Amino acid sequence: MATSIKINVNSKIFPTKDKEDQTYAAIKALNLNISKGEFCSVIGPSGCGKTTLLNLIAGLDKDLKGEILFDGGKKLDDIRIAYMFQNSRLLPWLNVLENVEVVLSRDQKLKHRAKEILSVMGLEKFLKFYPNQLSGGMQRRVALARSYSSQPELFLLDEPFISLDEKMANKLREMLINLWTNEPTTIVFVTHDLREAIYLSDRIIFLSKAPSKVILDKKVNIRRPRKLEDKKIETLREEILKTTKDIFDGEEKNA
Structure with missing residues (x-):
């Protein structure tokens, strides 16, 4: 089983620790639709709100302006x-x-x-x-x-392989793909690793620096099953970095 997600976060604001009357805007005008069974990775600069977005989707943080809908209207409690x-x-x-x-x-x-x-x-x-x-x-x-x-109908992952050596991380990436292939679900996967995102994903969502919004929605048109050493993965990685070189700084402009 899997669920679709419609994300419309007008704003997500945190109070600052230093001054009571000041706030920090983590997300602003972030709109994103994810289809049932889709593997969607999220990339963005540090502090842009990637983990905050996952927490909002999971319902761990419900203090937002906007809405997150599952299957067009299911309640969070009805989603595994x-x-x-x-x-x-x-x-x-x-x-x-x-x-x-x-x-x-x-x-x-x-x-x-x-x-x-x-x-x-x-x-x-x-x-x-x-x-x-x-x-x-x-x-x-x-x-x-x-x-x-x-x-799960929805599987959220927050840089789950970040502290592992590359050999073990690759093994776990393959295991994740095998699980997802045999039992499809909707996946939202946060990462800093573009190669990892390309290998795993159907789509890659790039977020701006805070307050974050979607600045690039990139489909990965590489046939599955994929291999980590596939030259097409490196070719797409180089293409993204070349055409949108400021993307990892959360900048929307191209060069």
């Missing part, structure tokens, strides 16, 4: 959402199997998926291991398995 962060956030007192089962406890029909998806992730021999007995890469695999085990 998974969220994967920059660190694994595993519960240290639970073993690998229990860390996945904990998100399935409310739905007995999905309980069997814990062992199944851990096996898909190559972790069937580590079910009784605790997080402190695992490498960073293995912890991230457990986190990915936990997120996908609930069969």
Whole structure:
């Protein structure tokens, strides 16, 4: 299952810590539609509101001017959402199997998926291991398995592979694509890595510096399945950097 998303954030403002009467505008006039089952990456300069956008979509922050609609009008509570962060956030007192089962406890029909998806992730021999007995890469695999085990209609990822070495990050990227291919869902993936975004995505959304808005909506017209070493990925990366060289600074103008 998957959901469409219609995002119309007129503004998202935070109070400043220094002065009570001043505010910081993180997002302004950000409009974006994401189709069911689409893999959409979001890129933008540091501090532009990428994580804030994910939190608004997830309903973790509801203080905004505007609206976010699912399937044209479904309530947030009616959507099954998974969220994967920059660190694994595993519960240290639970073993690998229990860390996945904990998100399935409310739905007995999905309980069997814990062992199944851990096996898909190559972790069937580590079910009784605790997080402190695992490498960073293995912890991230457990986190990915936990997120996908609930069969989310919407999967949000906030730079989930950022602290891993390139070999492990590539392995997890391939695992994510395999999961998504076999069980399609709508994905919003925040990254700073353009090559990663091209490899993974159907579309790449570039945000301006804060207050952020969409300054480029780029479709990735590279046939799937893709390979990380595919020359077409590097060609598109160079094309984007050449034609919109200020894009990573959040600048809309071309050069």
